[in-house]
Amino acid sequence: RxxxxxxxxxxxxxxxxxxxxxxxxxxxxSQSFFWYRQDCRKEPKLLMSVYSSGNEDGRFTAQxxxxxxxxxxxxxDSKLSxxxxxxxxxxxxxxxxxLIFGTGTRLQVxx
Amino acid sequence: xARVTQTPRHKVTEMGQEVTMRCQPILGHNTVFWYxxxxxxxxxxxxxxRNRAPLxxxxxxxxxxxxxxxxxxxxxxxxQPSEPRDSAVYFCASGPPGDPANxxxxxxxxxxxxxxx
Numbered sequence: 262r263x264x265x266x267x268x269x270x271x272x273x274x275x276x277x278x279x280x281x282x283x284x285x286x287x288x289x290x291s292q293s294f295f296w297y298r299q300d301c302r303k304e305p306k307l308l309m310s311v312y313s314s315g316n317e318d319g320r321f322t323a324q325x326x327x328x329x330x331x332x333x334x335x336x337x338d339s340k341l342s343x344x345x346x347x348x349x350x351x352x353x354x355x356x357x358x359x360l361i362f363g364t365g366t367r368l369q370v371x372x
Numbered sequence: 373x374a375r376v377t378q379t380p381r382h383k384v385t386e387m388g389q390e391v392t393m394r395c396q397p398i399l400g401h402n403t404v405f406w407y408x409x410x411x412x413x414x415x416x417x418x419x420x421x422r423n424r425a426p427l428x429x430x431x432x433x434x435x436x437x438x439x440x441x442x443x444x445x446x447x448x449x450x451x452q453p454s455e456p457r458d459s460a461v462y463f464c465a466s467g468p469p470g471d472p473a474n475x476x477x478x479x480x481x482x483x484x485x486x487x488x489x
Contacts, residue, residue, distance in 0.1 A: 297477035304413070304463060304480035348415070350476060358403065358471065359428065360478065364414030 265351050265363040268339050273369045278339045282366045284349030285331045293352035294325055294332050298345045299365065305348055308334075339370045374398045378464050378481035386489050390452040393484045395464030396445055403467040404447045405478060406439055410460045418462075421447065426459075454488045461485050 267284045274280045281320040296309035305343035307334075309316065311332050322335040332351075336343055377396040385391055397404050406418040419429035429439055436455070437469040441447045451458055465478040 293476060304482055305478075306480070307477055310476050330463065358420065358422065359417060360405075361417060362407070362415035 262277055262304050262314065263363075264288060264332045264353065264361050265349055267294060267349050267363040267366045269317050269366060271369050272369040273371060274339050276339055276341060278370075279335065279337045280339055280368060281333055281335045282349075282368075284329050284351075284363055286367075287330070287331075288351070289327075289330060291320055292350045294323075295350040295358075296321075296323055296332075296334050296350060297348040297350055297362070299348055300345045305362070306350075308347070333339075333371070339368075341372065344368055344370045374479075376479050376481035377463055378462075380429075380484055381482065382420050382485045382487075384408075384432050384487045384489065385454055386454055387451040389488075391458075391486060391488075392451075393449045393464075393486070394463050395447040395449075395466075395481060396459065397447065397464070397466030398468075398479055399445075400468065401466035401479070402469050404457050405465045405467070406447070407463045407465065407480075408460045409463060409483070415463070416487060417450070447472050454486075456488045459487050 296308040297305040298308045299305040315324040320337045325331045346365040346367045348365045354361035375386045405420040407415045409415045424441040438450045461483040463483045465480045
């Protein structure tokens, strides 16, 4: 089983739609979670952290479910510029500095 | 704008040749990570350094890969001999002092796209 698993997609949604991605992780000792965004043929960039209580940044909401070991990313009112691959990132285990990336979920927003 | 610089951006080589990729982390950052990205495997952690000391290279094929930080401004990843299965994009990322795993804040270079024929 992979340490971090994501549905590769692609998710094709119209502008204005709400879309959600899930990611599961295998190590229950993991404490830190993040979402990164990667545009085509570009480097990954941090989108947001995922806190235990859930957190929101504009149209983006991230949530963590420790019991089921998954994190989610919700994007409301999708824009064309949201088209990218979204990478789920998990610290391998507590206090290790090792950030493990999922293979990513591709989102394509169409007009 | 501070950024991580990687060279070369593209490299095409033949099987058996030595390949060296270089990375200049952001000034003041003390953690450096090497990742490899392929379509099938995604981003795989190869090695990482804190304050120039190698902390973990368990993700790296030891027989052919080596990673070093000769000084705070340069990290290198070497493959010798290279094989077609090494074809991938190799990313270097650096993190500011503190705990990257707490902030998740890694700054990636643009990557080195390697093709081994």
